[in-house]
Amino acid sequence: MASKIWKTFTFFDSSAFKIPMDEFQDEGSQITSMCSGMRFILLGLSNGNMVAMSSKYRKTILWKAHDARPITHAICLESRRVLVTVSEDLINPPEMKVWMLSGSEKRTSSFQLQSTLQINTQTIFPMTCFSITPDLSDVAAAFANGVVILVRGDLVHDRGSKQRVIFESDEPITGIQFAEENDSYTLYVTTVERVMTIKTSIRGHIPPPRVLETIGCALGCLTMDKASGNVLVARNDALYYYGPDGRGPCYAYEGSKSFVGSFGSYVVLLLPPQVSSSNNTIGATSVRNIIGTKRENVFEISTLVILDTELQFIAHTEPFTGGVKGILYEWGDIHILTSDSKIIRLKEKSLPDRLNLLYQRDLYPTALKLAQKSAITSTEITQINCRYADFLFSKGDYDNAMQQYVQAVEGTQPSQVIRKFLDIQRIPNLIQYLEELHRHPGYVTTEHTTLLLNCYAKLKDVDKLEKFIRADTGQRFDLNTVILLCRQAGYFAQAVYLARRNSQDDVVLDVLLDDMRKFHDGLNFLMTLEPYVMHRNLMKWGRLLLDEMPKETTAIFIEYYSGKYIPREELSGDDSAVSQPASSGLQGYLSQFPYLGNPLSISLSATAAPEIKTPPTRIFPYQPDAPQTVFSLFVDHPLEFLEFLEATSVDTNNPETLLELRSTLFEMYLHHASQGKIETCEAWREKAREMLKKDSADLDTSDVLLLSHLCGFKEGTTQVREDQQLLFDIFRSYTTLNDTAGAMSALRKYGEIEPQLYPVALAYLISSPKVLEDAGDELLKVLEVIEKEGLMAPLQVVQILSKNNVATVRMIRKYLSGMIERERQEIQQVCYFDFSSLGEAH
Known part of the structure; x- marks a missing residue:
């Protein structure tokens, strides 16, 4: 039945040693008791001697402890360097002696007798067991007739003691054990039918025993578990722990048991040879089970079992033929004394060897528990997690595999784990791993962050994405990478949040x-x-x-x-609240x-x-x-450009900048005047005229001339030429276009300023019949001004007029008549002057 519940391993190495009995054993003497402590294994002999052996099982100390009576019980109190021995002969009352080890070196050490005490019994029965408190203030001796005697006093210094019977029963006592509970001592007592406790620390009247269980145990099947402070009772069906609150946990392990011991983290059981099924449930162990009193049957096989009750496995099994005399724990090893005077030493394998045995059987959960129990480094535990995770992954148990990878994240190769789960598209599992990886800043990279956010995006898990971003106050990721990913995945609000938070x-x-x-x-x-x-x-x-x-x-x-x-x-949150659905992820940002x-x-x-x-x-x-610098931005927005130019030209103080702004604004006016609707063209031209009148000083003359020419804006060219006194250019601009009316207007406007325009106008008027026709009577007016102002000699005028046939004599008759009359008058005046001069001379 046990094999179905407990997994069995071989965690101990077994080695056999022969005890040199001839060194300390007289003829016919036997080993009747044994204990360990103070770096010794102590053997009690039937002749009353005690032997202390070293770790190599060699005699170190031999002394006469009792006179010719077998030493049936021995206990070491290592903390006080005390040994207590009991000898019996079933004739006289048992004799107890207290010894103290003196000397720090094994070669010079010896046991010094501190006190001797006879345990008073009314009738002589074998002592089945005894127990002492750690301070040696109380000693309890139990007998086969059901009597328990308590000895109290200063036994180390031999200052006297008192004895009293604290329990009597018709059942033989199979075990007693002191346990410290709440700064006082409680004595656990077992019989074949009961488990009880007796409060021994109460002075004076000792209360009656408290029955914890109405099922007892066999002789040798009660021990103290020092790790928990509870006592352990081994029965045929299970192992039971008892403490101040009664029965505690139990562990099923079926089979007869003749010994239980708690050594380190293990429970050691001795299973006697199989017996007839007619035996009771407690076992066939004789009440008089004194070690070494008789030689066991050499063909009978006893089995030693080492259990780890916490992890629920059998650490070792060792069969023995011929019987076992005692089991001890010293130097970290288990020692078994056999009936043929051999000691079997069981040494626990190293932790790596034990783990390897578990790996071979794919028992990774057990390996993890064992490693944690052994208090090894976290690095070593993560290695086991990785092994376990790889095993689970190979079996297709991806969820549990990821749990192990997460626990061992610091011991994994992230790229390998990620590749595994990417290949099989286990995105939720991958998210688990990446999230854990981000809790370990020394292991996470921007690539991991990229992948995690991609996974969130692929699963459309906006809540996790937001939580991840909001929780990152220590900037665990590359900001630019995260923002880029949010933008690529369409999480724009999150990208804005991150960018704004990080300026x-x-x-x-x-x-x-x-x-x-x-x-x-x-x-x-x-x-x-x-x-x-x-x-x-x-x-x-x-x-x-x-x-x-x-x-x-x-x-x-x-x-x-x-x-x-x-x-x-920025406005306050209250002023900026906008009603949005509560479910809107964007609104949260x-x-x-x-x-x-x-x-x-x-x-x-x-x-x-x-x-x-x-x-x-x-x-x-x-x-x-x-x-x-921003002109190019307004290419497709001419009206807005005009608005910009108008505003900035008002507030600009830099002369060069102002000149360029005004010129550009003038250009835009002309552009709109030439490209706009007919009804708006005049309005733009008017703006240009107004600009020429008010801001001509801030305009580049060459730009105005060029732009006016290109856009057909005569007022522009005229204004520039006026400003620069280029009156001939103004007149020629009209004549070039055969604009006779304009030319005459310019002549009337500028003729007084520049009289030489009249000779030029004369030449223009007779340039073609059409011009002369358009001019009307302007020719005569021009001739009059020329004549009046004497701008040209009559001959010059005649020469100009005679260049072509445009001007007829009829048209200029009046001018010619006047010119001839003036010439005649001038001749007469000259002649008169000359005759007068001659007359005066004579």
Whole structure:
């Protein structure tokens, strides 16, 4: 039955030694008792001698302990370096002696007698067992007639003692054992039918025994488990522990038992040879079971079993033929004295050897428990976890395999574990491992974070993703990698949260504008940034924002390049609350950013910047770049460009910048005048004329001339030439276009300033019949002015008029008549002058 419950191993190595009995044994004497302690194995002989043997089973100390009476019991109190021996002959009362070991070296050590005491009994019965307290203040002796005697006193210093019977029964006593409970001693007493406790520390009246169980045990089947402080009772069906509260745990192990011992972490059982089934449940052990009183049957086989009750396995089994005289524990080994004077030494294998035995049978859970019980390093335990995990994985038990990998995360090769579970697409298991890996910063890499977030995304586990991101206050991952992954997986709100929390303002705008296409939110966030950061992002996203929100974006450009930009304050969470479904994962993140929930209102006009609804508290002095740097952004937005130019040209103090802004603005006016609708063309021309009148000093003359020429804006060229006194150029601009009316108008306007325009006009008027016809009577007026002002000699006028046949004599008759009359008068005057001079001479 036991083999079905307890797994059996061979955790001990067995070696046999022959005791040199001839060194200390007289003829006919036998070993009648044995104990261990104080680095000795002590043997009590039937002739009253005691022998102390070394670890090599050689005699170290031999002395006469009792006179010619067999020593039937011996106990060592190692803490006090005391040995207690009891001798019996069934004629006289038992004799107890207390010995103390003196000397620190084995060669010079000896046992010194401290006290001798006869245990008073009314009738002589064999002493079945006895026990002493650790301080040697109490000694209990139990007899086959059911009597228990308590001896109390200072036995070490031989200062007297008292004896009293504390228990009597018709049943033989099979075991007694002192146990310390709550700073007092309790004596456990077993018979073949009962398990009892007696409070021995109470002075005076000792209360009656308390019965814990109405089933007892065989002789030798009661012991103290020093590790737990409880007593252990071995019965045919199981092992039972008893403590202050009564019966504790029990472990089923069927079979007759003649001995139980608790050695270290093991329980040692001696199973006697199989007997007839007619025997009772307690066993066939004789009440008079005194070691070595008779030689056992050499053909009978006893079995030693070493149990680990905590881990539920058999650590070793060892068969013996011919019987066992005693079992001891010393030097960390178990020693078994056989009836043929041999000692079988069982030495526990090293922990690695024991673990290897378990590995061979794939008993990894047991190996783990054994390793933990043995208090080895955590590194060694993780190696076992890894072995166990690999085994479970090979069997297809992936869930439990992952549990082991998680426990051994510091001892694993992450890449190998990850590859295993990726190959079989066990994503939930992989998440378990990666999450545990992230709890160990020294082992996690950005690649692991990447994979974990990818797994969350693949399973669409937004809750875990958010929890992972929110919980990371110590920055356990690569921020850029995580943000990139969130964006690639479509978790834009999470990306915004991370970027905002880590002051990655550029990334916030990238996500809002490029991924989420939330232009209003993006623009309002942009308005909260410091000037240079805002400008950098405005240059990056200005074209897109102009496409989507032209009016608002133009206002931001105007405010910045006018030098009036002040970052906005983010609104409080209460002011920015927006009603959203509770299940919205995005809203949980939007609530972190007021500018994403309730954007700032922007009031725009041709020259006004956005209205600041919240009083700004952050002022950052800055020097804006030249407005020309953003001209290219307005390529597809000419009206907004005009608005920008008009506003910035007003607030610009740099002469060079102002000149370029004015010229560009003039160009835009002319562009709209030439490209716009007929009904609006005159309005744009009027703006250009007004600009020429008021701001001509801030315009580049060559630009105005070129632009006016290209756009057919005569007023522009005329104004420039007037400003520069290029009157001939103005006149020629009309004549070049055969604009006779314009030319005559210019002649009337500028003729007084520049009279030489009249000869030029004369040549123009007779250049073609059409021009002359269009001019009407202007030819005569020109000739009159020339004649009046004497701008040309008559001959020169005639020569010009005679170059072609355009001007007829009829047309210029009046001029010619007047010219001839003037010439005649001049001749007469000359002649008169000459005759007068001659007359005076004579």
